[in-house]
Amino acid sequence: MLILSSSATFIHFVRIYRAPKSVVAAIALAVLSLCFSTSTHACEFKNVHFKTNFEAGKIDQCKQLSENQFELLSKPENRPINPSPWYAFKVVNKSTENQQISIIIKGEKAKPRYLPKMSIDGKQWQALPFDIIDNAIHINVQLQQQDFYIAGQEVIDNAFYAQWSQTLAKESGFKLQALGMSTEGRGIDALVHSTPENKEWLLIVGRQHPPEITGALALISFVQELATQQQLNTDFLSRFNVMIIPNLNPDGVANGNWRHNTKGADLNRDWGKFTQVETQQVQAWLNKTLVEQQRLVFALDFHSTQQDIFYTMPSDYAVAAPTFSEDWLKQLKEATVSSFTVRPSPGTSPGRGVFKQFLADEYNIHSITYEMGDNTNRELITHVAQTAAQTLMRKMLSVEPEQFIYKPSPSDLD
Ligand SMILES: [Zn+2]
CATH class of the missing domain: 3.40.630.10 (Zn peptidases)
Structure with a gap:
């Protein structure tokens, strides 16, 4: 149902998105299978998995710095390029325990541009508290048993x-x-x-x-x-x-x-x-x-x-x-x-x-x-x-x- 009221675009976005049709699901599935690359495996650790196997998903390299600290790197498609490091990934808690982790998000040779946001369903997003240290975004998140997305902006795919x-x-x-x-x-x-x-x-x-x-x-x-x-x-x-x-x-x-x-x-x-x-x-x-x-x-x-x-x-x-x-x-x-x-x-x-x-x-x-x-x-x-x-x-x-x-x-x- 298309909402043509004067309410917020974001609400339009959410409401429209909540009425998916089978064709959309089919497209999403097709893209999902296309996007699954080896780089996503590199982002799987013992207790947490950072997944990018969805449309607009983007993280190129992951590193575990300590038990609960991970560094994620986004690389540009080619150079020269306007420095706008995009990132979008799903955080999956592989442990049956809740855990606190810190994530450092870096853009290769680029200052951060997009402030981190999180979403459970990929539709409704909220801002995440963050620090910028040495041109990297630092965030702390609590992993419970539900997966969630982190991205630089709302994902519109x-x-x-x-x-x-x-x-x-x-x-x-x-x-x-x-x-x-x-x-x-x-x-x-x-x-x-x-x-x-x-x-x-x-x-x-x-x-x-x-x-x-x-x-x-x-x-x-x-x-x-x-x-x-x-x-x-x-x-x-x-x-x-x-x-x-x-x-x-x-x-x-x-x-x-x-x-x-x-x-x-x-x-x-x-x-x-x-x-x-x-x-x-x-x-x-x-x-x-x-x-x-x-x-x-x-x-x-x-x-x-x-x-x-x-x-x-x-x-x-x-x-x-x-x-x-x-x-x-x-x-x-x-x-x-x-x-x-x-x-x-x-x-x-x-x-x-x-x-x-x-x-x-x-x-x-x-x-x-x-x-x-x-x-x-x-x-x-x-x-x-x-x-x-x-x-x-x-x-x-x-x-x-x-x-x-x-x-x-x-x-x-x-
Ligand atoms: Zn532009």
Whole structure:
């Protein structure tokens, strides 16, 4: 049952997840068997087993330092890489006695980025007390007879997206569409809302970078708001077509990658180059869809970083409508709670293969890299995402179709 209320995204996540379908179970089982590697055996000790045989599970090496102290190491998929050491593992008490252990979590040649959280069921998570000593996370945990997970953020895996997308498609006018397959054979899916009369497209992508969970949470709330059957949505969807690719890097998600896809490529440095199957599938969709009168008018790309920030194209860049992003973010600022800071950051990154830069150069449109802080309050992420969806729909409806079409000024033609 898809919850489209105004309650927290995290609650949506939990509730949706608690209604698994057999297909999801089948996917989970298949992935479970795929992911079981020899490295998990290396993490089995006399009294405790650290398991990573689940989607997004990630620990590469384990060491017993003393009777009750263990050191766990996460290594990046390849280098060079942005230092975002992801970790996710299940702690299994092999003793019939309860025991207290201390766990040291290290990222290879990287400072910790993600603060430890624990979960019994993999759905409801809570923060764990920790210390940082010499760039390693130190935690003490009590092992009882029930297994539990420890991870850097809430785990949002491919099975979640499959379930969530199916439910959303069933309960809204959005259609679930297979875009293609990843390198390791996982489906890359899209949620599409379109009618032949509509010519203007909004494009939304997410999860280019696997561990960026707060961006994923924002996308989930944003999209649910777009799909809610209210007057605003009805008006919006009767003028605009929408293409959503919530999880562009399913291999990276399954493998617990720090940033890249399974080929070791940063997808958000591949736009325009299109050397990777994931970006190639979006390129193929763009080329197939944007024909005749069909055109892209705006795009959003959801990520996470140290702080909440909205990377925009400058208003004087060759994009239409010129001040669209600036104006929308002002409206978002007015509509969100005062404890949230809407921080716009206009800029360009020519030739670097970044999504928003590619769209600006190729289609002369605004797009925004929507970044949520790693530690931003989850209720706030939901509030901001829902408000962002509402204000964006209003803003886009207020712009005349021809204002979205870029017209070079005479000086640009010199
Ligand atoms: Zn990112």
